[in-house]
Amino acid sequence: MTTYVLRGVRPLGADPTDLLLRDGTIADVGPGLAADGAVLVDGTGLVALPGFVDLHTHLREPGREDAETVASGTRAAAAGGFTAVHAMANTEPVADTAGVVEQVWRLGREAAWVDVHPVGAVTVGLAGERLAELGAMADSAARVRVFSDDGHCVADAVLMRRALEYVKAFDGVIAQHAQEPRLTHGAQMHEGELSAVLGLAGWPAVAEEAIVARDVLLAQHVGSRLHVCHVSSAGSVEILRWAKARGVAVTAEVTPHHLLLTHDLVRGYDPRLKVNPPLRTADDVAALRGALADGTIDAVATDHAPHTSEDKDCEWQAAAMGMTGLETALSVVQEAMVETGLLDWAGVADRMSTRPARIGRLAEHGQPLLAGSPATLTLVDPAARWDVDPAVMATASRNTPFAGRRMHGRVVATFLRGRPTLLDGRLQDATAQGAGGAR
Amino acid sequence: MRHLLSAGDLDHDTALLVLDTAEQMAATQQREIKKLPTLRGRTVVNLFFEDSTRTRISFEAAAKRLSADVINFSAKGSSLAKGESLKDTALTLQAMGADAVVIRHQASGAPHRLATAGWVHGCVVNAGDGTHEHPTQALLDAVTMRHHLVGMRRPGAAAGRDLAGRRVLIVGDVLHSRVARSNVLLLHTLGADVTLVAPPTLLPVGVDSWPCATSYDLDASLPGADAVMMLRVQAERMHAAYFPSAREYSRRYGLDARRLRLLDEHTIVMHPGPMNRGLEISADAADCARSTIVEQVGNGVSVRMAVLYLLLAGSADEGIR
The missing domain is CATH 3.40.50.1370 (Aspartate/ornithine carbamoyltransferase)
Structure with a gap:
């Protein structure tokens, strides 16, 4: 395995130093490092962060390989600085058995761009009626720890309670897609002044907040771990803050798009902005940023949701919900959180790597950049500026809401256990490296 | 005026112009021969994804009284029932050379999409979209x-x-x-x-x-x-x-x-x-x-004549004699 010296990088934004990556491990940290045969990487001006961990990725395989595959989605992840992703369960067939989660896990191993950790469905077929075999998925080769019916809410309170209780046996967590289904029947966008004008059925924030409130109380009652997916409203933030102050074992994530975009953009009926939960108000964005800064929200999770152009290049109501996010996440976080002074780079490392790794129980990710840690890290150039061109992205789909937008900061290198998956901004194929190094 | 997607697109003067033009149109409809030659050679497509006999007939009468060629395209019994998308339908109409597309659709914003997605080049008239506008x-x-x-x-x-x-x-x-x-x-x-x-x-x-x-x-x-x-x-x-x-x-x-x-x-x-x-x-x-x-209902025909006329033929005073 090639040895790398990352020269003059700034770990978590601190003073420049060198990192020596050897045999999959950070062998040494300090100025002026060198090693025989090592490849030198000029890291001047680059911030070194532990590799990002996404708690919420839709890889679409099996079933919708026309939108994304495990291979294409994990390439996109590597390009975005990620070293681990949690692949959501709403595939076809649904990842509700040991067989499906092992298939996804194996595809991830073969692609070798990032570690793929399948999320298991909470209920059979995401139907919300009876528990899937959670224990079998936990015991499988995929070692599932995060369970979610994402796309659907576990709306039945008894079923949610049982799921929360049951996964305690293997230290699992239920990641809830908080959406009261009756309040959001046919919902198209955030319910407010603009939905009234546009004549689009509203998705009221209360439909999220009611479930978050119920679930934190349930989690407290049964002493279980709860994770709230893609928090989108200021009201949810208040409930989470209250719950954490009471000691409830709840964690939460926010997507990059909810940190930057608001519902005003829907005015043009462009389906690329259709997403669930919907884009909300500027006040919600401010509350989400504040919550991510103070740790009420633990993690940034992309909810990367690739869709084919057939499902997006149509009228709003017919369009699928979701947007891609893996390749733009870091830039959005830099613009929304770092450049606003809300988070420093250590904070970014915490919210994009350390905490999500802990929530997913991934021992090899989110580790400090110290000698002895896995060489699983990301180099970011905060000074870079780039324009989003959907046609050249690694994801197989084109439904980014940021097309044409100038982004701030760029991931230039990603290392997974000492092997570069991205170097000088270019994806590095694993099989080619086996033949003779990363070039 | 390039399209008519929302009543909010009309400023005070334009709104009055449409109303005045509609009154002129109504006056021509009192004549024995109601047909005007104004839009001869132009093609108006009525693209109706939702049943609405009243509105479609009103637009059809309006276009015909201005001598436009009218094509009625309704979702029932067409390829739309077989799952053809709005986009493909629009591209088809574009290829046929529609000068104006009058669209009724159950999805709010569909006319807006038709006008802005680059699928058609003609004028788009919103004939009712979902729970948005009419x-x-x-x-x-x-x-x-x-x-x-x-x-x-x-x-x-x-x-x-x-x-x-x-x-x-x-x-x-x-x-x-x-x-x-x-x-x-x-x-x-x-x-x-x-x-x-x-x-x-x-x-x-x-x-x-x-x-x-x-x-x-x-x-x-x-x-x-x-x-x-x-x-x-x-x-x-x-x-x-x-x-x-x-x-x-x-x-x-x-x-x-x-x-x-x-x-x-x-x-x-x-x-x-x-x-x-x-x-x-x-x-x-x-x-x-x-x-x-x-x-x-009667005013519907003269208003739609006025809208089609202003979109396709330009300023108010020529041609309505």
Whole structure:
């Protein structure tokens, strides 16, 4: 395995130093490092962060390989600085058995761009009626720890309670897609002044907040771990803050798009902005940023949701919900959180790597950049500026809401256990490296 | 004017221009030979994804009386039933050389999408989209109101008058009504004072930002109104807890004989149709002398002539002789 010296990088934004990556491990940290045969990487001006961990990725395989595959989605992840992703369960067939989660896990191993950790469905077929075999998925080769019916809410309170209780046996967590289904029947966008004008059925924030409130109380009652997916409203933030102050074992994530975009953009009926939960108000964005800064929200999770152009290049109501996010996440976080002074780079490392790794129980990710840690890290150039061109992205789909937008900061290198998956901004194929190094 | 997607696209002068042009068009329709040569050689496509015989026939009559070639494309019995997308349909129409596309669609924003996605190059006229807007309905309602409440353009005047100070009630299912949305925008532009009257369940969240007043009390709102527009209540609302029963709705928000007596002498009664007689409007009210419901239909043709004419032929005074 090639040895790398990352020269003059700034770990978590601190003073420049060198990192020596050897045999999959950070062998040494300090100025002026060198090693025989090592490849030198000029890291001047680059911030070194532990590799990002996404708690919420839709890889679409099996079933919708026309939108994304495990291979294409994990390439996109590597390009975005990620070293681990949690692949959501709403595939076809649904990842509700040991067989499906092992298939996804194996595809991830073969692609070798990032570690793929399948999320298991909470209920059979995401139907919300009876528990899937959670224990079998936990015991499988995929070692599932995060369970979610994402796309659907576990709306039945008894079923949610049982799921929360049951996964305690293997230290699992239920990641809830908080959406009261009756309040959001046919919902198209955030319910407010603009939905009234546009004549689009509203998705009221209360439909999220009611479930978050119920679930934190349930989690407290049964002493279980709860994770709230893609928090989108200021009201949810208040409930989470209250719950954490009471000691409830709840964690939460926010997507990059909810940190930057608001519902005003829907005015043009462009389906690329259709997403669930919907884009909300500027006040919600401010509350989400504040919550991510103070740790009420633990993690940034992309909810990367690739869709084919057939499902997006149509009228709003017919369009699928979701947007891609893996390749733009870091830039959005830099613009929304770092450049606003809300988070420093250590904070970014915490919210994009350390905490999500802990929530997913991934021992090899989110580790400090110290000698002895896995060489699983990301180099970011905060000074870079780039324009989003959907046609050249690694994801197989084109439904980014940021097309044409100038982004701030760029991931230039990603290392997974000492092997570069991205170097000088270019994806590095694993099989080619086996033949003779990363070039 | 490139497209007509929302009544909000019309500024005060443009709105008056459409109304004045509609009146000129109406005058030509009193002649023995109603057909004008204005849009000869132009193609207007009526693209109807939703059943609406009334609106389609109105647009068809309008285009034909301007001598345009009319193609009717309805979702039923076409490739749309086989799953062809709006995009592919639009590309097909573009290839056939449509100069204007009149679109009725069940999805809010579909006309906007058609006009902005680059699929067609012609003018797009919104003939009703989901629960969003129905701008030509608002225009024909304004023509009707102006006729009764203001009077026609005086000979020699540069432009007709607007509806400044006229009080208009719009009563019923505002939440799901594209007619209400377009009327609120256009009537505000024309200076009218609009009050929406509905049970709270049928007013959208966010309605307080609209340029109008709201009320839950029909009886209290009726005195002093110049026009009362009743909205259709769709059958599917009955079972979704918007109101307890059809009878209770009718008692609280229906226009019946008793409420007719609360109206001022000059007040007109309007309805965009089709009516649910006995629910939002009683037969007494629908058929009374102050009802303009049939006149509205007639004004629909001249308003749509005006819209197609202004979009496709340009300025107002040439060609309508």
